[in-house]
Amino acid sequence: MTIDATGSTVTDEAVRSLDTTADPRLRELLTGLVRHLHAYVRETGLTQREWKRAIGFLTATGQACTDTRQEFVMLSDVLGVSMLVEEVNSPDDPAATASTVLGPFHVTESPVRAPDATIDLAGGGEPCVVDLRVRSADGTPLPGATVDVWQADGNGFYDVQRPDAQPPGNGRGLFTADAEGRVRFRSCVPSAYPIPTDGPVGVLLRAAGRHPYRPAHIHFVVSAKGHVPLTTHLFVAGGDYLDSDAVFAVRPSLVREFVRTEDPALARTFGLTGAFRLTRFDLVLERT
């Protein structure tokens, strides 16, 4: 068996076939794709049996996708590709909040919520208050900014994963920043959780001897006029897996304490009694 296929002209032929691509950026993306795929096949000496297994894996990954499950996003996540895409596109301005992966659970529209509302519709977790300030990198507050929030519950599941146990929209909310750029809401402290492992990505993780856990976090997508949209997480300090996130999304600058608080006035504002946890996080956007 040869491995290098030295005399092969198919790479040049495949690249040349893309010369007629009308959109120059698409031509660049497709040409780069062909070059890397071909280099990979040559370097590894990929066998027909391995190729068939890869075709089967990709097919199963596509077929595992539903309206509420995105297995290809998970595959991109566990290979570090999603995080790298975020880093390649991350803000230049060091004052801006670091971005991180979108993840596979941004699959339904978040319900619009009033200021100080709760997104914990099911109860049961440890209550917390999240106090956010949205501002521009120069410090200016951004009133009217929208903050799309989603998180797993205290048991580590998103609403779409447990439609029997959680009402739709549990752990989700679309908030608008007030005149000071502030968004506050009540929730429960999220817990670490495994990404779903009953599909092809689970097969891959097991073959690689990797665990499927993500450290506890809350997702945000923040949008404000004149600013680059921000996709990020707030991670819960002190939790497990902060140093071995299955999707490589942790950045130290995104980790915050959830502080035990006994503030009766604040508790009343959020319909709470007794102690709760409080966390503060600034969402700082770069100007376009």
Add this chain to the structure above:
Amino acid sequence: MTIDATGSTVTDEAVRSLDTTADPRLRELLTGLVRHLHAYVRETGLTQREWKRAIGFLTATGQACTDTRQEFVMLSDVLGVSMLVEEVNSPDDPAATASTVLGPFHVTESPVRAPDATIDLAGGGEPCVVDLRVRSADGTPLPGATVDVWQADGNGFYDVQRPDAQPPGNGRGLFTADAEGRVRFRSCVPSAYPIPTDGPVGVLLRAAGRHPYRPAHIHFVVSAKGHVPLTTHLFVAGGDYLDSDAVFAVRPSLVREFVRTEDPALARTFGLTGAFRLTRFDLVLERT
């Protein structure tokens, strides 16, 4: 926006996460995959919007697959990857028949056929006789070799694409070579045809300004004891698209004349009357 993500450590983290892969070959394949995917994202400065479009495309490709349609094989084919995999694994021995792509239509089991049988169950095309000799690279005939055959009809469709117009198994047959290594069968002259363009691969071809046609051909998978299995095509000389096959599978050594013949004795053997076309092709296998 930065493009190079110079400070990013996610590539190293993702590669390191594969260190625990038990199977060393799988570790090599996954590590190479991560390195190439990450290099691609860095080189192109892939945006989040482009990443989402790619995720959507891969998902749709998986979901277009059915028991009788393999859209991921077609994607691999039109990017030249399938042909390169064949070339990387092609026989060292220049006396052996060149291999070419499997294609996406080897999706049902070929019916076992007797010597000199017809695989044209529907009729209608131009009748032809295919006369094959299976031998080892040193010239020894290979009696008992199996030859799996499949082809499109005279209108350019496989049985599985037109279940209303073709009986199952039309254009397919599993033959066993006789004492002289010979396999003969009756068929119709295949025609050039477009690969299916009503799915994601069609979207890709249109965006790239490429035609979807394949030159007329007959597929073979040949297996014989002590020899490397051979996947190849016989291409019909003089047809269209021999120089622009949508899947880059043509090799000059695989093109044969289909000669107009008026041989009453041979015609009778195959239940034909009048003129027909005759083609001869040697299937030469390399020893393992």
